[in-house]
Each structure stands twice: as structure tokens, then as C-alpha cells.
Amino acid sequence: MEISTTKVPTHEQIIALYDSVGWSAYTDQPDVLARAHANSDFLVYAYYDDHQLIGLARAISDDATICYLQDILVHPQAQRTGAGRELFSAVRKRFEHLRQFVLITDDEPGQRAFYESMGLSEGSDFEHGSVRIFARFL
Template sequence: MPITYARDRRIGRDEFIDLLSRSTLGERRPIDDPACIDAMLANANLLITAWDGDRLVGVARSVTDFAYCCYLSDLAVDAGMQRAGIGRELIRLTQAALGPKAKLILLSAPKAVDYYPRVGFTRHENAYIIAATESLR
């Protein structure tokens, strides 16, 4: 069965948690915090999903202004279906949904650092993060 893709097809918390658990992102996402997962889904304003029949096999979850930048918060593909072009297509469809000047920004999972340059991303050395548990000095 061919993989189908959808834009802004809402997914449920359990579907999202199940996919995260079947991908490498499960270990770095709050899958044991349902309220946080609900907020992550509710507040993403661009969601591209990949389906094998009725089974969610991939998701690109983003926050964007559609004009200047898009933060690709999550790119998750079922581990058993990786290397089939699903992640690349999710990124392509995300980029296609943006305005012509909008850049795509993401933080790579450690296991995916080598993937992103292969699909066209340029590594940026000037990115910073501050954890929710840290205070601004």
C-alpha cells in the first residue's frame, strides 16, 4: 500500500505518542506527560502526516509564521519505515506549505545529525537553547 500524506489532518494524543515511541524521538519527548503532548499538538500550526492505510507512520510538526521562518519541532518516522523517503517527503511538503522566503529551522536529534545535510540542510553553528529549568542570567 502506498504511503499517503496529509496537511493539517489532526491526530490524537495516543497516535502521536505511539509514533514517537516507534521512532527515535520517543526517548526525547515527554510521552509520559499527556497534557504536554496535547499542548504540542494543539499549538503546532503546521502538521504534515504520513499514513500507511490508517496507521500513522510519520509526522512533521512545526510552528511557523509562513513568511520568514518555520521551526520544525518534530520529524518522526516509524523506525521500521525509515530509509524509504518518508522523512524527506515530510520535509518537502512542509517547505512547500511555506512562503517563498521562509527558511526551515530545526534542532537535530543526535542520531539524525548526518541525515539533514544529505537532504539539503546547512549546519548552523550559532544556535542556542535555554532549558525550561534554567533561568536567564
């Protein structure tokens, strides 16, 4: 497996990856997804055999106080291979100087376990008082 920030996949590879995990809200509007990637602050990719895209992580940040991890996805056939862990670690390393690292995700036990293993806490579980997260989804 290769992790890269410079080896950018084709738009078709990106769409196929999002399709593989069922994220149709992105693939139904491929031009919007392309714009989202173009406007992101940090993208990192995971490849198998030097050419097959198996995962990516996308972050948005002011590079001063906060990083928002918007997307982290791994092709179902490559899950549990360490790809997600390496992608997550690459984003954390890039933004390790920031005070806030934020992620919003589905309410699935496996995801909670993964993010907790990576050092994140759910807002209601913070030791120094809970954190409220407000969001709007259309």
C-alpha cells in the same frame, strides 16, 4: 504510503508513534504534547495502508520570515522508506516563501546526512560566515 495534512490521527496513535522512537520527554506528558500539537502552525502525517500512522512532522512559524521544524519522526519499522523525506518536503513546500528554515536535532551522523541531503547546512558550515545557535533545554 499516504501523506496528509487533513487526516488527523488520534491522540493514542500520536503517543504510540512518539513512544516507538523513544521520545519519552513527550510521552511522559501526553497533555503537553496534545497542547503542543494543537498550537503548532503546520502538521503533516504519513500513513501506511491508509490508517497506520508511521510518521509526522510539526512546524512552528510566523509565516512571514521563519519556520522552525520542531518534530519530524518516523516509526523505526518505516524508516528508510522515504517517509521522512516526504514529510520534510511537505513542510518545506508549505513554507518555501520564507527566508529562514531552522531545525535543532541530536548530534548523530545519520541525522546530519539526512538533513544535508534535504538541503540544510549546519550553522558552522555556512559559506557566508558561520551562524551561532543559542538554546536552552530544561
